[in-house]
Amino acid sequence: MTINIKSPEVEIREARLASSNGFIGTAKELCHKSKRNKCCHRNRSFSQCLECSSSRALSMLVMIRDVAVINHGPIGCSADFAEFNFTNRAEQIRRNLPLKNVKLLSTNLQEKDMVYGGEVKLKEAIRDAYVRFRPKAIFVTASCASGIIGDDVSGITDELEKELGIPVVYVSCEGFKSQIWATGFDSAFHAIVRKIVKPPIKKKKDLINIINFWGSDVFTDLFARIGLRPNYIVPFTTVDQLKRISEAAATVQVCSTLGTYLAAALEQEYGVPEVKSPPPYGLKGTDEFFRELGRSTGKKKEVEILIEKERERISEELEDIKDKLKGKRVYVSAGAAHGHSLLALLSDLEMEVVGAGIFHHDPHYDNGDERSDALKHVVETYGDIKNFSVCNKQVFELVNVLNKLKPDLLVVRHGGLAVWGVKLGVPTLLVGDEQFGIGYQGIINYGKKILDVLSTKDFVENIAAHSELPYTNWWLRQDPYRSLGREQHE
Ligand code: SF4
Incomplete structure (x- = not known):
């Protein structure tokens, strides 16, 4: 698979990876169909709200510590600006970093x-951002509105880059372009690789890029024990750090x-092995992760x-926790790869995974x-x-x-979903920190947390008894997936 970093636009996931957000069956069936490259997407005839690519691109870019970000769109597209700043501040505290607001x-x-x-407004906003924040780079994220009216965002950013003498970068994340909101991550990383990352000057044999959201620092200790150093990207980096991620081992x-x-682009453009x-x-996932890392860095024995x-x-x-959790029935609603990771973790705790609603599906990844x-x-x-099921946070299906x-x-991954479990009297676990479940200690962390959450059974049943669902009994008797159409095979 080739990534074209010369183009200002990122190729969306549906086109690049045949990604989809509508499926019902078993995990094995989905794997089987993905392997045979059969697109098994099913459209919904009804859909509640979901996220958009623009928001996901922003979530990565705003946490770079010395940049300004401009969302070129109506104010409605800024609905989650406050949440970005809240997450940014909370996660800086978790990493012991000096507090900064997003710009x-x-x-x-x-x-x-x-x-x-x-276009005139955009030029004014870029100049204004430069004067107010003195950033090392400015990212401009596009919106449905700017895309539909055809503003030349790429041309304007190139023009202002020359005028201001810092990278001014177009981020192609118009919400309507892709139904898979994770495409927004690709848009942000495409912009970074295209305009910020520079060719390596000196390779650093012990430095490992870790592409992560934010969350706690679990890798410094683990990597130190095998003679490596983590380089967390992209949140909380600086532009100078990002320029040098091509030098990692x-x-x-x-x-x-x-x-x-991002991982595939760094390997393709700068030979940084993924x-x-x-x-x-x-x-097993943790074993395989560390063994592969050991093979790539010559640290097999240490691993x-x-x-x-x-x-x-x-x-x-672990044995003690497993004894207590064995056979407990659990349902997972989470994003794709992280949701799959949770399934592994819960299975190691010997819980019975009775189902999962995973936000989208990538039949394969960019590394192929x-x-x-x-x-x-x-x-x-x-x-x-x-x-x-593959379900992009459709609450009516989940309930x-x-x-x-x-x-x-x-077990849910996004905050807005947790309330539905509780309203139904199901003890519900929401963990916002992905790193909480990582590695061997992560299994113990989850096990202990689940034991805590299960002890809330009486409490959540009491809440459920005093809650009214917006869904009628008619809906609850229906097939949850009745709005899904037939599979579209290609
Ligand atoms: S970019 Fe489009 S989909 Fe995203 S918030 Fe704005 S209008 Fe909605």
């Missing part, structure tokens, strides 16, 4: 701009949904010692290597999962499924 502006396109164009990622594009393995969640020691360290506690396929890893290691399956526990 984020909107061009506030209005009706008149839809007629006469928003390898790239790993905590979530292939997040990092597929570690091709499942993400480091669950025992074997680390694996042996870590497995031994957690074994007694099956070892990175987290779902295949789960099916081959732990067996098939029934009631497996219906939960009501039918009645699991002991719901």
Whole structure:
């Protein structure tokens, strides 16, 4: 697979990876169809709200510490600006970093701009951002509105780059372009690789790029034990750090949904090898992750010692937790690769995964290597999962499924979903920090947290008894997937 970093536009996931967001069947069936390159997407005749690419691109870019970001769109596209700043501040505290606010502006396109164009406003906003924040680079994210009226955002950013003497970068993330919001991550990384990253001057043999969201620092200690150093990207980096990510010895990622594009682009453009393995969640996934990292960096012996020691360290506690959790029925609603990782982790705790609603599906990743396929890893290691759907956070489907399956526990990845489990009387776990579940300690972390959450059963049942669902009994008796059309095979 070739990534074209010369083009200002990123190729969307539907075209690049045949990604989809509508499927129902089993995990094994989906793997099988993906392998045979059969597109099994099913359109919905009804859909509730979902996220957009623009928001995902912004979530990565705003946390670069010395840049300004301009969203070229109507003010409605800025609905999550406050959340970005909240996450940014909370996660800086978790990483012990000095607190900074995001530097984020909107061009506030209005009706008149839809007629006469928003280019003048955009130029003013870029100059304003430069004067107010003195950033090392300015990113301009596009919106549906700027895309529809045809503003030449790429041309304007190139022009202002020459005028201001810093990178001014167009980010092609118009919401309407892709139904897979993770395409926004690719848009942000495409912009970074195209305009910020420079060719390596001196390779650093012990430095490992870690493509991550934010979350706690679990890799410094683990990597130090095998003679490596983590370089967390992209949140909380600076422009100067990003320029040099081409000098790392390898790239790993905590979530292939997040990092597929950036990891592949760094390997293609600058020869930084991507570690091709499942993400480091669950025992086997973590073993494979570290073994592959060891092979790429010449640290095989050190990795074997680390694996042996870590497995031994957690074994007694893990057995104890497994005894308590064995057979408890759990349902997972989460993003693609991270959701697959949670399935592995919960299976290691010997819980019974009764189903999953995964936000989208990438039949393969940009590296084209099956070892990175987290779902295949789960099916081959732990067996098939029934009631497996690909569902882009359609709450009406989730509520219906939960009501039918009645699991002991719901594990969700996004905040807005947690409330539905509780309203149905299902103890619900939301963990915002992806790194919380990483590695051997991550299994213990999750196990302990789940035991805590299961003890809330009486409490959530009480809440459910006093809650009213917006869904009628008529809907709860229906097939949850009745709005999904037939599979579209290509
Ligand atoms: S870019 Fe489009 S889809 Fe995204 S928030 Fe704005 S209008 Fe909505």
